[in-house]
Amino acid sequence: MSLFRLPKGLIADLHRLSARFWWGTGTDKRNLHWGSWRKLCCSKNGGGLGFRDLTIFNKVLLAKQVWRLIHQPNTLAGKVLKQRYFPDSSVMEVSCGNSSSFLWKSLMWGREIIEVGARWRIGSGSSVRIYKDRWIPKPSSFMVVSPASLDPNATVDTLKTQSGAWNERLIRDNFVLDDAKAILSIPCSSSIATDSIFWSYEKFGSYTVKSGYHLGYSMLSSPGSSGLSLSESWWKSLWRIQVPAKVKLFLWRASHNWIPTNSNLAKRGVLMDSLCLICRRRSESTMHSLWCCPALKAIRAGCPFMRGIKFLRDFRNANSGGNSSAGGSNIVVPSWRPPDCGTLKINRDAAVDSMTGKIGIGVIIRDSRGEVLASSAQTISASLSASTAEALAVFSCLIFARDSGLSPVIIESDAQVVVNLINSGNIPLSDIGLIIHDINQVLRNFPSCRVSFVSRLANMAAHSLAKYGLLIASDLFWLEEFPSCVAPAVMGDRPSLL
Ligand SMILES: [Zn+2]
Numbered sequence: 001m002s003l004f005r006l007p008k009g010l011i012a013d014l015h016r017l018s019a020r021f022w023w024g025t026g027t028d029k030r031n032l033h034w035g036s037w038r039k040l041c042c043s044k045n046g047g048g049l050g051f052r053d054l055t056i057f058n059k060v061l062l063a064k065q066v067w068r069l070i071h072q073p074n075t076l077a078g079k080v081l082k083q084r085y086f087p088d089s090s091v092m093e094v095s096c097g098n099s100s101s102f103l104w105k106s107l108m109w110g111r112e113i114i115e116v117g118a119r120w121r122i123g124s125g126s127s128v129r130i131y132k133d134r135w136i137p138k139p140s141s142f143m144v145v146s147p148a149s150l151d152p153n154a155t156v157d158t159l160k161t162q163s164g165a166w167n168e169r170l171i172r173d174n175f176v177l178d179d180a181k182a183i184l185s186i187p188c189s190s191s192i193a194t195d196s197i198f199w200s201y202e203k204f205g206s207y208t209v210k211s212g213y214h215l216g217y218s219m220l221s222s223p224g225s226s227g228l229s230l231s232e233s234w235w236k237s238l239w240r241i242q243v244p245a246k247v248k249l250f251l252w253r254a255s256h257n258w259i260p261t262n263s264n265l266a267k268r269g270v271l272m273d274s275l276c277l278i279c280r281r282r283s284e285s286t287m288h289s290l291w292c293c294p295a296l297k298a299i300r301a302g303c304p305f306m307r308g309i310k311f312l313r314d315f316r317n318a319n320s321g322g323n324s325s326a327g328g329s330n331i332v333v334p335s336w337r338p339p340d341c342g343t344l345k346i347n348r349d350a351a352v353d354s355m356t357g358k359i360g361i362g363v364i365i366r367d368s369r370g371e372v373l374a375s376s377a378q379t380i381s382a383s384l385s386a387s388t389a390e391a392l393a394v395f396s397c398l399i400f401a402r403d404s405g406l407s408p409v410i411i412e413s414d415a416q417v418v419v420n421l422i423n424s425g426n427i428p429l430s431d432i433g434l435i436i437h438d439i440n441q442v443l444r445n446f447p448s449c450r451v452s453f454v455s456r457l458a459n460m461a462a463h464s465l466a467k468y469g470l471l472i473a474s475d476l477f478w479l480e481e482f483p484s485c486v487a488p489a490v491m492g493d494r495p496s497l498l
Contacts, residue, residue, distance in 0.1 A: 001054075002061035005106040011054045018051070032268060034258035041217070044239055045232050047256070052213075056220060060212035062110025066091060067207040069107075070114075070197055071429075081107075092197070114207070116140075117215045119200050121431055122186055124164075124193040125156030136182040137431070142200065146175040156195075164188055181357065185382045187392065189434035191441045198429035203387070204421075205430030254286055261289045334455035336493040341368045344409045346401060347454070347462035350393040352386050353470050359384060360472075361393045362465025363400070364482065370494035375482040377469040390415035391435040393466075394422070394451060398442050401449055408448040412459060419453040460489040 015037045022040065023033045042048025069078050069091045085104055086094035092115070096108035119142040120128045120135035128135050131152055134142035150158070161167050165188050171180050198205030201215055238251055253259050262284035266274035276284040278295040290296075339345040344365055351360040361378040384392065394413055401409050413419055418432075422440065427433045443449060456463065464486040476483075482490055 001058050002065065003106065004102060005062065005109050006054070006058050008055075011058070014054055022051075032260070032270075034253070035256060039256075043214075043217075045235050047235050049252075053217065053220075056213060056216040057209075059110050060113055060209050060216050062106055063113035063212050064110075064207060064209055066107055066111045066114050067199070113212050113216055113219075114197075114199075116219060117199055117201050117212065118197050118207075120156075121196050121198050121205070121429065121434065122156055123189060123195045123434070125158075125160060125195060127195045128156045130154050130156055130159070136179065137185060137200075138178065138182045139200070144175065144179050146179045149174045159183065160188070164190055185384050187384070187388060187431055187434050189438055191438050192434055196429065198431075198433075200430070203417075203430065204428035205433065206428070254290060257286050259286055259289075261286055263288075334458040336370075336454075336458045336461070338366065338368045338370050338493075339410055342408070343368065344373065344406050346397055346406075346409060346411045347459050348393050348397045348411065348413055349459055349462040349466040350386070350389040350415075351463070351466040351470055352384070352389050356470075357381060358470055359389045359392075360466045360469025361389075361396065362462045362467070362469055362486075363393075363397055364461045364465060364486070364490070365406070366493075370490075372480060372482050372490060374477070374479050375465060375486070376475065376477045377465045377472060377483065378475040379469045379472055385432075387415060387417055388432045388435065390418045391421075391432050391439070394418060395435050395439050395442075398439060398446070398449065398451075402442060402446050407446075411449065411451045412454040412462075413451065414454055414456045414459040414463070416453050419451055422451050461486050461493060464489050 019033055019037050019040075023031050037051070038053070039047070040049050040051045041053040042050075044050045068075070069081060072078055073082065081104070082091075085091075085100065092111070096105055100108070118134070119137075120133055122128060122135060130150065131144055131148050131154075135156065136142055136144060159167055159171055166184055166186075168184060171183050175183065199207040199211070201211040202208055238255065239248065241248060241251070250259070257264065262271055262276065263274040264286070265271040274283045276282055276288060276293055279293050281294075282288055282292075284293075336347070344367055346363060346365050348361065348363045351362075352358075353360070359380040359382060361380065362376070363378075364375040365373045367373060378396075380389075380392075390413065394411060394415075397411055401407075401411065418436075421428065421432070421436050422443070425440065427437050427440075439451075443451070461482075465483070468483060468485050
Protein backbone atom coordinates (compact mmCIF):
# COMPACT_ATOMS: atom_id res chain seq x y z
CA MET A 1 0.00 0.00 0.00
CA SER A 2 2.91 2.35 0.64
CA LEU A 3 4.62 1.38 -2.62
CA PHE A 4 1.84 0.83 -5.17
CA ARG A 5 -1.51 2.32 -6.03
CA LEU A 6 -4.12 -0.28 -5.11
CA PRO A 7 -6.74 -1.04 -7.81
CA LYS A 8 -10.08 0.74 -7.33
CA GLY A 9 -11.94 -2.58 -7.32
CA LEU A 10 -9.80 -3.95 -4.48
CA ILE A 11 -10.34 -0.80 -2.40
CA ALA A 12 -14.09 -0.93 -3.03
CA ASP A 13 -14.11 -4.58 -1.87
CA LEU A 14 -12.20 -3.69 1.30
CA HIS A 15 -14.59 -0.81 2.02
CA ARG A 16 -17.57 -3.11 1.43
CA LEU A 17 -16.20 -5.72 3.84
CA SER A 18 -15.50 -3.07 6.49
CA ALA A 19 -18.99 -1.60 6.12
CA ARG A 20 -20.60 -5.03 6.44
CA PHE A 21 -18.63 -5.70 9.59
CA TRP A 22 -19.55 -2.32 11.08
CA TRP A 23 -23.27 -2.56 10.36
CA GLY A 24 -23.32 -6.11 11.69
CA THR A 25 -24.06 -7.93 8.46
CA GLY A 26 -23.31 -11.65 8.43
CA THR A 27 -22.50 -13.59 5.30
CA ASP A 28 -25.97 -15.12 5.05
CA LYS A 29 -28.02 -12.18 6.26
CA ARG A 30 -28.61 -8.63 4.97
CA ASN A 31 -28.64 -5.78 7.50
CA LEU A 32 -29.44 -2.19 6.87
CA HIS A 33 -26.48 0.11 6.17
CA TRP A 34 -27.74 3.34 7.64
CA GLY A 35 -24.99 5.63 6.39
CA SER A 36 -22.49 5.60 3.55
CA TRP A 37 -18.87 4.59 4.09
CA ARG A 38 -17.83 8.10 3.10
CA LYS A 39 -19.83 9.53 6.02
CA LEU A 40 -18.24 7.08 8.44
CA CYS A 41 -14.82 8.13 7.14
CA CYS A 42 -15.49 11.74 8.09
CA SER A 43 -13.61 12.80 11.25
CA LYS A 44 -15.33 12.38 14.62
CA ASN A 45 -15.54 16.16 15.01
CA GLY A 46 -17.08 16.35 11.57
CA GLY A 47 -19.86 13.90 12.38
CA GLY A 48 -18.26 10.63 11.27
CA LEU A 49 -16.24 8.00 13.09
CA GLY A 50 -12.85 8.74 11.55
CA PHE A 51 -12.57 5.45 9.63
CA ARG A 52 -9.83 5.43 7.04
CA ASP A 53 -10.74 5.98 3.41
CA LEU A 54 -8.28 3.55 1.84
CA THR A 55 -7.94 5.46 -1.45
CA ILE A 56 -6.77 8.55 0.42
CA PHE A 57 -4.67 6.50 2.84
CA ASN A 58 -2.97 4.75 -0.07
CA LYS A 59 -2.23 8.11 -1.66
CA VAL A 60 -0.76 9.74 1.46
CA LEU A 61 1.48 6.71 2.10
CA LEU A 62 2.84 7.07 -1.43
CA ALA A 63 3.28 10.80 -0.79
CA LYS A 64 5.52 9.84 2.14
CA GLN A 65 7.84 8.04 -0.32
CA VAL A 66 7.97 11.13 -2.52
CA TRP A 67 8.80 13.19 0.56
CA ARG A 68 11.72 10.84 1.24
CA LEU A 69 12.94 11.26 -2.34
CA ILE A 70 12.99 15.04 -1.76
CA HIS A 71 14.69 15.07 1.64
CA GLN A 72 16.74 11.85 1.56
CA PRO A 73 18.06 11.81 -2.01
CA ASN A 74 21.15 9.79 -1.08
CA THR A 75 19.36 6.59 -0.18
CA LEU A 76 19.83 3.67 -2.59
CA ALA A 77 16.21 3.91 -3.76
CA GLY A 78 16.56 7.67 -4.17
CA LYS A 79 19.70 7.33 -6.31
CA VAL A 80 18.20 4.60 -8.51
CA LEU A 81 14.92 6.45 -9.11
CA LYS A 82 16.71 9.72 -9.82
CA GLN A 83 19.00 8.08 -12.34
CA ARG A 84 16.06 6.40 -14.06
CA TYR A 85 13.37 9.08 -14.02
CA PHE A 86 14.72 12.55 -13.25
CA PRO A 87 18.50 12.72 -13.81
CA ASP A 88 18.47 16.42 -14.71
CA SER A 89 15.54 17.77 -12.70
CA SER A 90 13.75 17.19 -9.38
CA VAL A 91 11.04 14.77 -8.35
CA MET A 92 8.60 17.69 -8.09
CA GLU A 93 9.24 18.88 -11.66
CA VAL A 94 9.45 15.67 -13.66
CA SER A 95 6.39 14.55 -15.61
CA CYS A 96 5.11 11.00 -15.60
CA GLY A 97 5.68 9.36 -18.98
CA ASN A 98 3.41 6.68 -20.45
CA SER A 99 6.23 4.13 -20.44
CA SER A 100 6.97 4.61 -16.72
CA SER A 101 6.77 1.62 -14.41
CA PHE A 102 3.72 0.98 -12.24
CA LEU A 103 5.83 1.91 -9.19
CA TRP A 104 6.73 5.31 -10.65
CA LYS A 105 3.18 6.01 -11.79
CA SER A 106 2.00 5.21 -8.27
CA LEU A 107 4.54 7.62 -6.76
CA MET A 108 3.52 10.36 -9.19
CA TRP A 109 -0.09 9.88 -8.10
CA GLY A 110 0.99 10.28 -4.45
CA ARG A 111 2.99 13.38 -5.40
CA GLU A 112 -0.29 15.27 -5.89
CA ILE A 113 -0.59 15.46 -2.08
CA ILE A 114 2.89 16.98 -1.72
CA GLU A 115 2.20 19.42 -4.55
CA VAL A 116 -0.80 20.82 -2.70
CA GLY A 117 0.54 20.77 0.87
CA ALA A 118 4.19 21.76 0.48
CA ARG A 119 5.75 25.13 -0.14
CA TRP A 120 9.21 26.62 -0.44
CA ARG A 121 11.21 27.85 2.50
CA ILE A 122 13.17 30.82 1.23
CA GLY A 123 16.91 30.84 1.80
CA SER A 124 18.51 33.02 -0.86
CA GLY A 125 15.40 32.66 -3.07
CA SER A 126 17.45 32.07 -6.22
CA SER A 127 15.75 28.77 -7.10
CA VAL A 128 12.16 29.85 -6.46
CA ARG A 129 10.13 31.55 -9.18
CA ILE A 130 7.99 34.42 -7.94
CA TYR A 131 4.89 33.82 -10.05
CA LYS A 132 5.07 30.07 -10.72
CA ASP A 133 6.06 28.42 -7.45
CA ARG A 134 4.26 27.93 -4.16
CA TRP A 135 6.21 29.93 -1.61
CA ILE A 136 4.17 32.52 0.28
CA PRO A 137 2.45 31.71 3.61
CA LYS A 138 -1.07 32.13 2.27
CA PRO A 139 -3.20 28.95 2.32
CA SER A 140 -4.39 27.27 0.36
CA SER A 141 -2.66 28.19 -2.91
CA PHE A 142 0.64 29.48 -1.41
CA MET A 143 1.08 31.36 -4.69
CA VAL A 144 1.25 35.01 -5.58
CA VAL A 145 -2.03 36.31 -7.05
CA SER A 146 -0.76 39.76 -8.05
CA PRO A 147 -0.46 40.47 -11.79
CA ALA A 148 3.06 39.87 -13.10
CA SER A 149 4.53 43.37 -13.17
CA LEU A 150 8.07 41.97 -12.89
CA ASP A 151 9.73 39.49 -15.26
CA PRO A 152 7.38 36.42 -15.31
CA ASN A 153 10.38 34.13 -14.76
CA ALA A 154 11.98 36.28 -12.06
CA THR A 155 13.16 34.51 -8.91
CA VAL A 156 12.54 35.51 -5.30
CA ASP A 157 16.11 36.73 -4.70
CA THR A 158 15.32 39.76 -6.88
CA LEU A 159 12.94 40.90 -4.12
CA LYS A 160 15.77 41.11 -1.60
CA THR A 161 18.32 43.80 -0.89
CA GLN A 162 22.06 43.18 -0.92
CA SER A 163 22.00 42.61 2.85
CA GLY A 164 19.53 39.74 2.38
CA ALA A 165 16.49 41.54 3.85
CA TRP A 166 13.23 42.06 1.94
CA ASN A 167 13.12 45.08 -0.34
CA GLU A 168 9.94 46.42 1.21
CA ARG A 169 9.44 49.26 -1.21
CA LEU A 170 9.82 47.03 -4.29
CA ILE A 171 7.40 44.48 -2.80
CA ARG A 172 4.75 47.03 -1.85
CA ASP A 173 4.99 48.64 -5.31
CA ASN A 174 4.56 45.38 -7.25
CA PHE A 175 2.20 43.20 -5.21
CA VAL A 176 -1.33 43.53 -3.94
CA LEU A 177 -1.68 44.20 -0.22
CA ASP A 178 -2.33 40.59 0.83
CA ASP A 179 0.62 39.24 -1.14
CA ALA A 180 2.96 41.99 0.10
CA LYS A 181 1.93 41.32 3.70
CA ALA A 182 2.52 37.58 3.29
CA ILE A 183 5.92 38.04 1.65
CA LEU A 184 7.14 40.48 4.30
CA SER A 185 6.11 38.04 7.04
CA ILE A 186 8.62 35.44 5.77
CA PRO A 187 11.73 35.59 7.98
CA CYS A 188 15.07 36.17 6.27
CA SER A 189 18.09 34.15 7.35
CA SER A 190 21.66 35.37 7.35
CA SER A 191 23.09 31.85 7.52
CA ILE A 192 20.91 29.62 5.29
CA ALA A 193 21.20 30.22 1.56
CA THR A 194 19.56 27.04 0.25
CA ASP A 195 15.89 27.07 -0.71
CA SER A 196 14.08 23.94 0.44
CA ILE A 197 10.61 22.43 0.42
CA PHE A 198 8.69 21.98 3.66
CA TRP A 199 5.27 20.61 4.58
CA SER A 200 3.05 23.54 5.48
CA TYR A 201 0.45 21.58 7.45
CA GLU A 202 2.83 20.68 10.28
CA LYS A 203 4.31 23.16 12.70
CA PHE A 204 7.91 22.17 12.04
CA GLY A 205 7.52 21.42 8.36
CA SER A 206 8.01 17.63 8.24
CA TYR A 207 5.46 15.60 6.31
CA THR A 208 3.29 13.25 8.40
CA VAL A 209 0.77 10.70 7.15
CA LYS A 210 -1.78 12.11 9.62
CA SER A 211 -1.71 15.68 8.30
CA GLY A 212 -1.42 14.37 4.74
CA TYR A 213 -4.57 12.31 5.27
CA HIS A 214 -6.52 15.33 6.55
CA LEU A 215 -5.43 17.33 3.51
CA GLY A 216 -6.23 14.42 1.16
CA TYR A 217 -9.68 14.00 2.69
CA SER A 218 -10.45 17.72 2.30
CA MET A 219 -9.23 17.58 -1.33
CA LEU A 220 -11.48 14.68 -2.28
CA SER A 221 -14.56 15.80 -0.32
CA SER A 222 -16.39 18.65 -1.99
CA PRO A 223 -17.82 21.13 0.54
CA GLY A 224 -21.20 20.08 1.83
CA SER A 225 -21.03 16.69 0.16
CA SER A 226 -21.10 14.79 3.42
CA GLY A 227 -24.56 16.14 4.30
CA LEU A 228 -23.55 16.36 7.97
CA SER A 229 -25.47 19.40 9.10
CA LEU A 230 -24.57 19.62 12.80
CA SER A 231 -21.72 21.85 13.83
CA GLU A 232 -18.23 20.73 14.79
CA SER A 233 -18.66 22.01 18.34
CA TRP A 234 -21.77 19.88 18.74
CA TRP A 235 -19.93 16.72 17.73
CA LYS A 236 -17.03 17.59 19.99
CA SER A 237 -19.36 17.98 22.96
CA LEU A 238 -21.01 14.64 22.12
CA TRP A 239 -17.70 12.74 22.21
CA ARG A 240 -16.72 14.46 25.46
CA ILE A 241 -19.76 13.17 27.40
CA GLN A 242 -18.65 10.91 30.25
CA VAL A 243 -20.81 7.87 29.46
CA PRO A 244 -20.00 4.38 28.15
CA ALA A 245 -18.92 4.22 24.51
CA LYS A 246 -22.03 2.31 23.45
CA VAL A 247 -24.24 5.15 24.77
CA LYS A 248 -22.21 7.69 22.79
CA LEU A 249 -22.53 5.57 19.67
CA PHE A 250 -26.29 5.39 20.16
CA LEU A 251 -26.47 9.20 20.52
CA TRP A 252 -24.29 9.55 17.42
CA ARG A 253 -26.65 7.29 15.44
CA ALA A 254 -29.70 9.12 16.76
CA SER A 255 -28.14 12.46 15.74
CA HIS A 256 -27.90 11.15 12.19
CA ASN A 257 -31.43 9.74 12.34
CA TRP A 258 -29.89 6.30 11.87
CA ILE A 259 -31.90 4.29 14.40
CA PRO A 260 -34.59 1.74 13.45
CA THR A 261 -37.71 3.72 14.32
CA ASN A 262 -40.94 2.79 12.59
CA SER A 263 -40.73 5.93 10.49
CA ASN A 264 -37.18 5.10 9.27
CA LEU A 265 -38.06 1.45 8.65
CA ALA A 266 -41.16 2.47 6.68
CA LYS A 267 -39.04 4.81 4.52
CA ARG A 268 -36.80 1.86 3.66
CA GLY A 269 -39.70 -0.43 2.90
CA VAL A 270 -39.21 -2.73 5.88
CA LEU A 271 -42.55 -1.80 7.55
CA MET A 272 -45.83 -0.54 6.13
CA ASP A 273 -46.99 1.34 9.22
CA SER A 274 -44.87 4.19 10.62
CA LEU A 275 -47.17 4.98 13.60
CA CYS A 276 -45.80 4.84 17.14
CA LEU A 277 -46.69 1.46 18.67
CA ILE A 278 -47.20 2.95 22.14
CA CYS A 279 -49.34 6.05 21.68
CA ARG A 280 -50.64 5.27 18.17
CA ARG A 281 -51.01 9.01 17.58
CA ARG A 282 -48.02 10.07 15.49
CA SER A 283 -45.37 8.70 13.21
CA GLU A 284 -42.52 7.21 15.25
CA SER A 285 -39.63 9.45 14.25
CA THR A 286 -36.33 9.59 16.14
CA MET A 287 -37.45 12.69 18.03
CA HIS A 288 -40.82 11.17 18.85
CA SER A 289 -39.41 7.86 20.05
CA LEU A 290 -36.73 9.41 22.27
CA TRP A 291 -38.42 12.54 23.55
CA CYS A 292 -41.88 13.61 22.33
CA CYS A 293 -44.02 10.52 22.80
CA PRO A 294 -46.53 11.19 25.67
CA ALA A 295 -45.88 7.72 27.06
CA LEU A 296 -42.25 8.65 27.71
CA LYS A 297 -43.08 11.30 30.31
CA ALA A 298 -44.13 8.71 32.87
CA ILE A 299 -41.12 6.52 32.03
CA ARG A 300 -38.69 9.43 32.42
CA ALA A 301 -40.23 10.47 35.73
CA GLY A 302 -39.80 7.00 37.23
CA CYS A 303 -36.52 6.19 35.56
CA PRO A 304 -33.79 5.35 38.09
CA PHE A 305 -31.27 6.38 35.43
CA MET A 306 -32.42 10.01 35.58
CA ARG A 307 -32.36 9.98 39.38
CA GLY A 308 -28.91 8.39 39.14
CA ILE A 309 -27.65 11.23 36.96
CA LYS A 310 -28.74 13.77 39.56
CA PHE A 311 -27.05 11.77 42.30
CA LEU A 312 -23.81 11.50 40.32
CA ARG A 313 -23.84 15.20 39.51
CA ASP A 314 -24.26 16.09 43.18
CA PHE A 315 -21.54 13.61 44.14
CA ARG A 316 -19.10 15.03 41.59
CA ASN A 317 -19.80 18.64 42.58
CA ALA A 318 -19.25 17.81 46.23
CA ASN A 319 -15.96 16.05 45.48
CA SER A 320 -14.59 18.65 43.09
CA GLY A 321 -15.35 21.38 45.65
CA GLY A 322 -13.45 19.47 48.32
CA ASN A 323 -10.47 18.80 46.08
CA SER A 324 -10.06 22.36 44.94
CA SER A 325 -10.04 23.71 48.48
CA ALA A 326 -7.66 21.01 49.66
CA GLY A 327 -5.27 21.45 46.71
CA GLY A 328 -5.30 25.24 46.78
CA SER A 329 -2.90 25.54 49.67
CA ASN A 330 -0.30 23.35 47.87
CA ILE A 331 -0.05 25.41 44.68
CA VAL A 332 3.43 26.84 44.20
CA VAL A 333 3.47 30.00 42.10
CA PRO A 334 6.67 30.17 39.99
CA SER A 335 8.68 33.33 40.52
CA TRP A 336 11.63 35.01 38.83
CA ARG A 337 15.01 33.87 40.17
CA PRO A 338 18.00 36.21 40.07
CA PRO A 339 21.17 34.90 38.35
CA ASP A 340 24.38 34.03 40.20
CA CYS A 341 26.68 36.86 41.19
CA GLY A 342 28.56 38.21 38.16
CA THR A 343 26.03 36.81 35.67
CA LEU A 344 23.33 38.80 33.93
CA LYS A 345 19.87 37.56 33.10
CA ILE A 346 17.85 38.77 30.11
CA ASN A 347 14.14 38.05 30.16
CA ARG A 348 12.35 38.43 26.89
CA ASP A 349 8.88 37.87 25.53
CA ALA A 350 6.87 38.51 22.39
CA ALA A 351 3.20 39.43 22.06
CA VAL A 352 1.28 39.02 18.79
CA ASP A 353 -1.77 41.08 17.83
CA SER A 354 -3.28 39.22 14.87
CA MET A 355 -5.88 41.96 14.30
CA THR A 356 -3.35 44.73 13.63
CA GLY A 357 -0.54 42.42 12.40
CA LYS A 358 1.82 43.88 15.01
CA ILE A 359 4.34 42.13 17.21
CA GLY A 360 5.56 43.56 20.49
CA ILE A 361 8.90 42.45 21.89
CA GLY A 362 9.88 43.12 25.49
CA VAL A 363 13.41 42.76 26.88
CA ILE A 364 14.68 43.41 30.39
CA ILE A 365 18.25 42.89 31.68
CA ARG A 366 18.84 42.40 35.40
CA ASP A 367 21.74 41.45 37.67
CA SER A 368 21.97 39.15 40.69
CA ARG A 369 20.32 41.76 42.95
CA GLY A 370 17.36 42.16 40.60
CA GLU A 371 18.50 45.64 39.59
CA VAL A 372 17.47 46.65 36.08
CA LEU A 373 20.43 47.50 33.81
CA ALA A 374 18.40 48.11 30.66
CA SER A 375 14.96 47.47 29.20
CA SER A 376 13.27 47.87 25.85
CA ALA A 377 9.88 47.65 24.19
CA GLN A 378 9.99 47.12 20.43
CA THR A 379 7.34 46.92 17.78
CA ILE A 380 7.41 45.04 14.46
CA SER A 381 4.75 45.18 11.74
CA ALA A 382 4.69 41.64 10.35
CA SER A 383 2.21 38.79 10.39
CA LEU A 384 4.32 36.07 11.95
CA SER A 385 3.16 33.00 13.81
CA ALA A 386 3.51 33.17 17.59
CA SER A 387 6.42 30.72 17.72
CA THR A 388 8.26 32.45 14.85
CA ALA A 389 7.82 35.79 16.65
CA GLU A 390 9.17 34.23 19.86
CA ALA A 391 12.19 32.85 18.01
CA LEU A 392 12.80 36.23 16.40
CA ALA A 393 12.67 37.86 19.84
CA VAL A 394 15.31 35.43 21.18
CA PHE A 395 17.51 36.12 18.16
CA SER A 396 17.36 39.92 18.53
CA CYS A 397 18.07 39.53 22.23
CA LEU A 398 21.07 37.35 21.53
CA ILE A 399 22.51 39.80 19.01
CA PHE A 400 22.03 42.64 21.50
CA ALA A 401 23.81 40.70 24.27
CA ARG A 402 26.70 39.77 22.00
CA ASP A 403 27.15 43.25 20.53
CA SER A 404 26.92 44.92 23.96
CA GLY A 405 29.61 42.65 25.38
CA LEU A 406 27.33 41.23 28.10
CA SER A 407 28.95 38.08 29.47
CA PRO A 408 28.20 35.64 30.99
CA VAL A 409 24.50 35.91 30.34
CA ILE A 410 21.34 33.79 30.57
CA ILE A 411 18.46 34.50 28.19
CA GLU A 412 15.12 33.36 29.56
CA SER A 413 12.04 32.80 27.41
CA ASP A 414 8.61 31.42 28.23
CA ALA A 415 8.28 29.89 24.74
CA GLN A 416 9.11 26.29 25.62
CA VAL A 417 8.89 25.06 22.03
CA VAL A 418 11.44 27.60 20.85
CA VAL A 419 13.83 26.97 23.76
CA ASN A 420 13.62 23.20 23.19
CA LEU A 421 14.36 23.66 19.50
CA ILE A 422 17.41 25.84 20.25
CA ASN A 423 18.84 23.47 22.85
CA SER A 424 18.10 20.27 20.92
CA GLY A 425 20.04 21.38 17.86
CA ASN A 426 17.24 20.19 15.55
CA ILE A 427 16.51 22.60 12.73
CA PRO A 428 12.85 22.41 11.60
CA LEU A 429 12.13 22.46 7.88
CA SER A 430 9.54 25.25 8.24
CA ASP A 431 10.17 29.02 8.29
CA ILE A 432 11.06 29.02 11.99
CA GLY A 433 14.02 26.78 11.10
CA LEU A 434 15.72 29.78 9.43
CA ILE A 435 15.74 31.70 12.71
CA ILE A 436 16.67 28.68 14.86
CA HIS A 437 19.64 28.07 12.56
CA ASP A 438 20.74 31.70 12.90
CA ILE A 439 20.43 31.49 16.70
CA ASN A 440 22.55 28.34 16.85
CA GLN A 441 25.20 29.96 14.65
CA VAL A 442 25.48 32.93 17.03
CA LEU A 443 25.46 30.70 20.14
CA ARG A 444 28.32 28.64 18.72
CA ASN A 445 30.55 31.74 18.81
CA PHE A 446 29.14 33.03 22.09
CA PRO A 447 29.61 30.12 24.55
CA SER A 448 29.12 32.19 27.69
CA CYS A 449 25.47 32.69 26.76
CA ARG A 450 22.73 30.10 27.22
CA VAL A 451 19.01 30.11 26.52
CA SER A 452 16.64 28.56 29.05
CA PHE A 453 12.92 28.18 29.61
CA VAL A 454 11.01 30.02 32.33
CA SER A 455 7.34 29.90 33.24
CA ARG A 456 5.13 32.78 32.09
CA LEU A 457 4.46 33.70 35.74
CA ALA A 458 8.20 34.15 36.33
CA ASN A 459 8.54 36.23 33.16
CA MET A 460 5.93 38.88 33.89
CA ALA A 461 8.26 41.89 33.54
CA ALA A 462 9.19 40.96 29.95
CA HIS A 463 5.60 39.99 29.23
CA SER A 464 4.35 43.44 30.31
CA LEU A 465 7.01 45.11 28.15
CA ALA A 466 5.97 43.00 25.13
CA LYS A 467 2.34 44.03 25.64
CA TYR A 468 3.52 47.66 25.88
CA GLY A 469 5.35 47.11 22.57
CA LEU A 470 1.98 46.55 20.87
CA LEU A 471 0.88 50.08 21.85
CA ILE A 472 3.88 52.12 20.75
CA ALA A 473 4.71 53.49 17.30
CA SER A 474 8.51 53.14 17.48
CA ASP A 475 11.04 51.18 19.54
CA LEU A 476 11.84 52.47 23.03
CA PHE A 477 14.98 51.78 25.10
CA TRP A 478 15.77 52.64 28.73
CA LEU A 479 19.13 52.46 30.57
CA GLU A 480 18.86 51.51 34.25
CA GLU A 481 15.17 52.36 34.01
CA PHE A 482 11.88 50.84 32.92
CA PRO A 483 8.41 52.17 32.09
CA SER A 484 5.92 52.49 34.93
CA CYS A 485 3.66 49.77 33.46
CA VAL A 486 6.19 47.07 34.39
CA ALA A 487 7.05 48.48 37.83
CA PRO A 488 4.79 46.04 39.79
CA ALA A 489 6.39 43.02 38.08
CA VAL A 490 9.97 44.32 38.53
CA MET A 491 9.45 45.28 42.18
CA GLY A 492 7.84 41.91 42.89
CA ASP A 493 10.84 40.09 41.39
CA ARG A 494 13.46 41.81 43.58
CA PRO A 495 15.10 39.31 45.97
CA SER A 496 14.79 41.59 49.00
CA LEU A 497 11.01 41.66 48.63
CA LEU A 498 10.60 37.91 48.17
ZN1 LIG B 1 -45.68 7.67 20.70
